[in-house]
Amino acid sequence: MLGAWRGWRALRRCSSLPRAVRLRVRQALGAREPAEAVRVQGWVRSVRSQKEVLFLHINDGSSLESLQVVADPSLEKKDLTFGSAVEVQGKLVKSPHRMQNMELQAETIRVVGPCDIWSFPLKMKERHPLEYVRQFPHLRCRNNTLGALLRIRSEATAGIHSFFQDNGYVHIHTPIITSNDCEGAGELFQIETPREAKESAEMTHFFNVPAFLTVSGQLHLEVMAGAFTHVFTFGPTFRAENSQSRRHLAEFYMVEAELSFTESLQDIMQVMEDLFKTVTSTVLSKCPRDVELFHKYIAPAQKGRLEQILKHKFMIISYSEAVEILKQAPQTFTFKPEWGRDLQTEHEKYLVKHCGDVPVFVVNYPYDLKPFYMRDNEDGPQHTVAAVDLLVPGVGELCGGSLREERLPFLESRLQRLGLTDTYQWYLDLRKFGSVPHGGFGMGFERYLQYILGVDNIKDVIPFPRFSHSCLL
Numbered sequence: 001m002l003g004a005w006r007g008w009r010a011l012r013r014c015s016s017l018p019r020a021v022r023l024r025v026r027q028a029l030g031a032r033e034p035a036e037a038v039r040v041q042g043w044v045r046s047v048r049s050q051k052e053v054l055f056l057h058i059n060d061g062s063s064l065e066s067l068q069v070v071a072d073p074s075l076e077k078k079d080l081t082f083g084s085a086v087e088v089q090g091k092l093v094k095s096p097h098r099m100q101n102m103e104l105q106a107e108t109i110r111v112v113g114p115c116d117i118w119s120f121p122l123k124m125k126e127r128h129p130l131e132y133v134r135q136f137p138h139l140r141c142r143n144n145t146l147g148a149l150l151r152i153r154s155e156a157t158a159g160i161h162s163f164f165q166d167n168g169y170v171h172i173h174t175p176i177i178t179s180n181d182c183e184g185a186g187e188l189f190q191i192e193t194p195r196e197a198k199e200s201a202e203m204t205h206f207f208n209v210p211a212f213l214t215v216s217g218q219l220h221l222e223v224m225a226g227a228f229t230h231v232f233t234f235g236p237t238f239r240a241e242n243s244q245s246r247r248h249l250a251e252f253y254m255v256e257a258e259l260s261f262t263e264s265l266q267d268i269m270q271v272m273e274d275l276f277k278t279v280t281s282t283v284l285s286k287c288p289r290d291v292e293l294f295h296k297y298i299a300p301a302q303k304g305r306l307e308q309i310l311k312h313k314f315m316i317i318s319y320s321e322a323v324e325i326l327k328q329a330p331q332t333f334t335f336k337p338e339w340g341r342d343l344q345t346e347h348e349k350y351l352v353k354h355c356g357d358v359p360v361f362v363v364n365y366p367y368d369l370k371p372f373y374m375r376d377n378e379d380g381p382q383h384t385v386a387a388v389d390l391l392v393p394g395v396g397e398l399c400g401g402s403l404r405e406e407r408l409p410f411l412e413s414r415l416q417r418l419g420l421t422d423t424y425q426w427y428l429d430l431r432k433f434g435s436v437p438h439g440g441f442g443m444g445f446e447r448y449l450q451y452i453l454g455v456d457n458i459k460d461v462i463p464f465p466r467f468s469h470s471c472l473l
């Protein structure tokens with residue numbers, strides 16, 4: 001009985017709702033035909049009250065453009081201001097305005113949530129600098145630039161998943177909490193046991209076992225590539241880098257792939273290049289107006305560049321060639337380039353410029369510079385491993401990958417020298433039970449967005465940036 005009564009109440013609630021069709025702003029703007037009764041909800045981007053007519057622009061995040069609402073001035077109310085949340089009902093009609101297809105002739109306007117414009121940090125029709133809106137992580141998504149970024153980010157995410165799924169890769173959820181330090185660079189955030197969960201005062205770490213936030217899903221992907229052949233993951237990774245630089249975050253997203261039965265670095269580079277080009281084409285075709293905003297106001301030099309880059313094969317140079325180029329550079333570097341030393345940001349920048357401001361693969365790095373899992377090239381005195389970094393203009397390293405050492409004796413002796421045999425017993429096991437040549441790579445998602453959009457600071461391409469001394473919200 002009670003159920004039936006509730007049902008009746010719900011029915012009454014429904015029937016009292018207006019019957020107008022609810023449209024998102026994007027749908028309303030793209031409609032081919034006028035429509036009699038529609039309802040649009042969103043946040044007011046501008047209000048302009050004239051004697052005869054009231055103009056509003058409302059945006060609901062579905063597109064960069066806002067929908068123009070034309071209303072009788074009698075519908076104006078005190079709390080109908082910039083930033084307020086509204087529901088407008090009326091007729092969708094062809095707009096006489098050259099720049100837009102449709103507009104909404106309001107019959108009713110309801111202020112769902114007013115906005116205190118005096119304390120609201122965003123101002124009407126103002127192009128706020130990215131550094132300014134960064135101070136308001138709870139409100140900056142209402143800013144046009146961040147709105148465009150977040151739509152692009154969403155499309156790029158879908159594009160990355162489609163790229164791999166369409167090519168037969170299995171998606172793996174690699175763990176966030178892990179006991180290994182894949183990169184061996186000591187940049188791990190350790191996990192503590194909260195006081196309430198401690199069985200004894202001495203209990204430390206993660207219930208007394210060392211555990212960290214993951215720096216890379218690679219080793220777990222290697223496990224899976226041993227059964228599924230081609231696998232990928234795309235999730236958050238963490239680095240305890242005490243850096244405020246414009247290229248580093250403590251929490252960032254990484255796309256990683258691992259391919260079994262792969263003997264050449266060339267194959268890995270091909271996947272990196274295909275991934276970059278496919279996802280970028282998707283973004284350009286799905287969010288042209290959002291991308292245009294960046295190329296118009298943030299990075300004018302990037303306009304048209306991407307389309308060019310998509311047409312050409314990426315360049316490849318070896319690490320040794322890179323060092324020679326750097327040694328012959330007319331400029332002096334803070335860090336003197338020398339074979340056997342890591343390439344610094346200033347070196348990467350120079351190399352990319354030298355190659356014509358295009359993405360460049362640098363391959364075959366010194367053995368002693370790279371982590372234990374990379375495959376030994378066994379190439380004489382200048383001993384290298386089959387590693388690759390993809391460098392891009394303005395950002396530097398975008399992807400890093402390698403062939404993995406699949407040969408048990410090589411891996412065993414390397415881990416022994418590092419004193420890591422016990423820790424990586426399971427990893428050695430993989431080389432005993434059906435080991436195959438394999439390799440993979442990781443691409444920093446925020447650096448990818450930084451590059452394609454020409455955004456200078458990595459903090460502006462992630463919804464909630466976390467970096468040294470900062471964890472707002």
Ligand SMILES: NC(=O)C[C@H](N)C(=O)O
Nearest residue numbers: 216218256400440441442
């Ligand atoms: N999956 C990868 O190859 C990425 C690599 N482990 C890195 O963190 O750079």
